[in-house]
Amino acid sequence: MELERYRLCAEAAKKNAKAELVLKNANVVNVFTGEVIKGDVAIAEGIVVGVGQFEGIEERDMEGKYLCPGFIDSHLHLESTLVTPSELIGQAVQCGTTTYIVDPHESANVSGAAGIDYILEQTENVKANVYVMMPSCVPSTEFDDNGCEFTADKMKPYLDHPRILGLGEVMDYVSVVSGDARMHEKLELFQGRTLDGHAPGLGDEDMAAYAMAGIATDHECTDFDYALKERRLGMQILIREGSAARNLEAIVKGIVEHGISTEGFCFCTDDKHIEEIQKDGHINYNVKKAVELGIPAVQAIQMATVNAAKCYGLRHIGAIAPGYQADIVVLDDLCSMNVSEVFFKGRKVGRNELDKRRECPSGLKHTIHLKNFSKECLKLPLQGKRAHVIQMEEGQITTKDLVCRVPGEKEFEANGEFNKIAVIKRHKGTGRTGVGILAGFGLHGGAIASSVSHDSHNIIVVGDNDEDMELAVNELVRTQGGYTIVENGAVSMTLALPIMGLMSDAGYENVNAMLKKMLVKAHQMGVPEAMEPFITLSFMALPVIPELRITPRGLFSVSEFCLLDTIRNGEDNGN
Secondary structure, three states: OOHHHHHHHHHHHOOOOEEEEEEEEEEEEEEEEEEOEEEEEEEEOOEEEEEHHHHHHHHOOOOOOEEOOEEEEEHHHHHHHHHHHHHHHHHHHHHHHHEEEEHHHHHHHHHHHHHHHHHHHEEEEEEEEEEOOOOOOOOOOOOOOOOOOHHHHHHHHHHHOOOOOEEEEEOOOOHHHHOHHHHHHHHOOOOOOOEOOOOOOOOOOHHHHHHHHHOEOOOOOOHHHHHHHHHHOOOEEEEOOOOOOHHHHHHHHHHHHHHHHHHHHEEEOOOOOOOHHHHHHOOOHHHHHHOOOOOHHHHHHHHHHHHHHHHOOOOOOOOOOOEEEEEEEEOOOOOOEEEEEEEEEEEEEEOOOOOOOOOOOHHHHOOOOOOOOHHHOOEEEOOOEEEEEEEEOOOOOOOOEEEEEEOOOOOEEOOOOOOEHHHHEOOOOOOOOOEEEEEEEOOEEEEEEEEEOOOOOOOOEEEOOOHHHHHHHHHHHHHOOOOEEEOOOOOEOOOOOOOOOOOOOOOHHHHHHHHHHHHHHHOOOOOOOOOHHHHHHHHHHHOOOOOOOEEEEEEOOOOOEEOOOOOOOHHHHOO
């Protein structure tokens, strides 16, 4: 702390001068001891100077409400919220989330350094702490067809940026455990900083080798047993509860049942739509749900605050104690976790308070490069009756590799049970197209397409007929990205996402209104009610999450880490 600032704060701490602001008569959650202490919180120069009995230039009576540190989302992609970064933060901060650990690999996969710079610039002056993890896997694997490659050399200019904390989720575990030189160059570049992981479905030996490389976290645990294995290796588990992947209940139930220390666990959202944030909450929702499942309230708050701060080396946040930044959440009680007020650096954050939005560079609004796409690209010949099918799972972004009989004679014929799915490369104008078969999506009478398809963000489309699928793809070419629903030969509705094909600058109210209607329509057309159709669909193209995915190069087996012949490899399986 700069000396003059320290002197001012020290005078208030020693009660030789009144603090700028005192929050009186509160129940203060101490995340170090697990206690709840009755008293006042004194704030000066944007930091906490003491907890006890204080007088302030300004005093606010908390009337016995509970004060806890601002919540930390330990892993998220701002792009996946569909709105500009400042809009998302302006909404989520109302839920008490004052710190965001952001991985901008969505932007980087589309636009490289320009995409990363956009995220940094858009979050520079928001009323929250926004830190960035440098994208590690752009592309995510050698089998991806994305817009840019981001090497270790391209990362070096960012090393001294004050908001770059470490290396973002390392998805290409094969390159890690095989000792690939290019991957380990990135790991070594960020030695001494936090290295985020992404490691679903690893065997014990690969998991140990992965952790030995210095990977510190993982947010891809879908059950407690897997989380426990990683925790035993010293990894920090980021418990995810987003719009598509909902892992909190399974993991927290295991923690409670086995009496495991919560010190090694944090919370994250990963991908969560702003509409759902407004409806259910943000990290406060994770905390509330954990308490309902049996985690003591103060421990759940520790998981959302000091645990994450320690994990990422953020020594100035995560607690209400002298010297810590005065990011404070006011809770009505420790059961409902209802957030009544939020303070950032000692100043109350107003409702719907947004910083002035910065303009998006024009080059980031023209990123769909695809010409003359037609339904001829969607043909899927059959060489028999059996095929590999991507079997979706409700509430998860994992899939199963289902080998079974499929409809059709010489060509696959989609229906409501078995949809056709395709991914079309939208970068560099090649139009390369991979086609596969999807079960569990249940779409009838049309097609749904999206330019949000992790992590390369090509156009992904699913439907029960080629004509509607063709129309859906060309609609996204017209809008330069977004979500669209086609029904019975006509475009039903489209949410345009022109910023890198990932985000809208039309305002979150308009985005929410359209998304709400589109969700209703998708479920009316057969998508299961428990499934968030757009986010779930976006993960069907990511070849690092088990078991089966579709890429512009074709069907990809994550367990075998290779491309499959959709039909031939399925004929002799015997299932």
